[in-house]
Amino acid sequence: GESVGLHLPTLSVQEGDNSIINCAYSNSASDYFIWYKQESGKGPQFIIDIRSNMDKRQGQRVTVLLNKTVKHLSLQIAATQPGDSAVYFCAENEDSWGKLQFGAGTQVVVTP
Amino acid sequence: EPEVTQTPSHQVTQMGQEVILRCVPISNHLYFYWYRQILGQKVEFLVSFYNNEISEKSEIFDDQFSVERPDGSNFTLKIRSTKLEDSAMYFCATKSGGGAKNIQYFGAGTRLSVL
Numbered sequence: 001g002e003s004v005g006l007h008l009p010t011l012s013v014q015e016g017d018n019s020i021i022n023c024a025y026s027n028s029a030s031d032y033f034i035w036y037k038q039e040s041g042k043g044p045q046f047i048i049d050i051r052s053n054m055d056k057r058q059g060q061r062v063t064v065l066l067n068k069t070v071k072h073l074s075l076q077i078a079a080t081q082p083g084d085s086a087v088y089f090c091a092e093n094e095d096s097w098g099k100l101q102f103g104a105g106t107q108v109v110v111t112p
Numbered sequence: 113e114p115e116v117t118q119t120p121s122h123q124v125t126q127m128g129q130e131v132i133l134r135c136v137p138i139s140n141h142l143y144f145y146w147y148r149q150i151l152g153q154k155v156e157f158l159v160s161f162y163n164n165e166i167s168e169k170s171e172i173f174d175d176q177f178s179v180e181r182p183d184g185s186n187f188t189l190k191i192r193s194t195k196l197e198d199s200a201m202y203f204c205a206t207k208s209g210g211g212a213k214n215i216q217y218f219g220a221g222t223r224l225s226v227l
Contacts, residue, residue: 034215034216036218041220042220042221043116043118043203043205043218043219043220043221044155044203044218045218046215046216046217049215089154091155098143098145098160098207098214098216099145099157099160099168100145100147100155100157100205100216101157102154102155102156103154104153104154105154
């Protein structure tokens, strides 16, 4: 069936470097995508979202890129900090009721 | 910042017992969701709820599961007869408006352990 998935299960990043987390989706009808951050013992926390009529959206230290041609989504974190260590999920909004389909998650580990 | 509140944070139960997980949505939010996350796996959709009725449910949400908003405030997930495989983190999420493009805010979750 349709799915959203991540390329890398674990990403180790040195503090201060930029992080790039990738996500592939297969539902070409999807028109809204969200990145969530999940710290240990907590619920998913919204980071940034993007609609399908956009290619790029920037927030504070984060940028989401959407390539609809290859159905690929990425999250870039600038100047990665220890507090960025978490699992990052991409999610796809499949219908008007708002059901989210999550990818498998990428563990980001920030090393000093 | 307003937040979704879930209780209890951890629920331990015996197989076959009923459990009720509770969620207090963000004030004025109208759309409610339950998700679950088995340890080490991705977050999975269970059910969406709007206007006092289920709008969508997944295959996981079988007859053992039910949701309600009994007092117009709390949003509850009931599992009638728990199974070992129901052990997971259960997350409540809420959003303010309809359509696909409103942010869902998640609670911290309830860890359900079925023994």
